[in-house]
Amino acid sequence: MTSTENSMLTMKIIKLLGLAGIAILTAAYLASCMERRDEEERRRLNERLDKERWESEGGASRSGPATQSAVTSH
Secondary structure (H helix, E strand, O other), X not given: OOHHHHHHXXXXXXXXXXXHHHHHHHHHHHHHHHHHHHHHHHHHHHHHHHHHHHHHOOOOEXXXXXXXXXXXXX
16 A cells, blocks of 8 residues: 555545544434433423322312312411
C-alpha cells in the first residue's frame, strides 16, 4: 500500500467511526426521551388513579365535600 492509499483508508475509517458515534448518540438521546415520556405517563396515571380512589372512598369531589365532618367543620 502506498501512503496515499493508507491516508484514504484512514480517512474512511475515521468517517465511519464518526458516523457510528453520531448514531450511538442519537439512539441514546431517543431512548432517554422515550424513558422520560413513559415516566411522565406513569406519573399522570398514578395521580389519576389516586384521585379516583380518594373520591370513591368519600373524599371531596367536584361537587364539594362528601363527608359529614367536612360539612360541619365550616
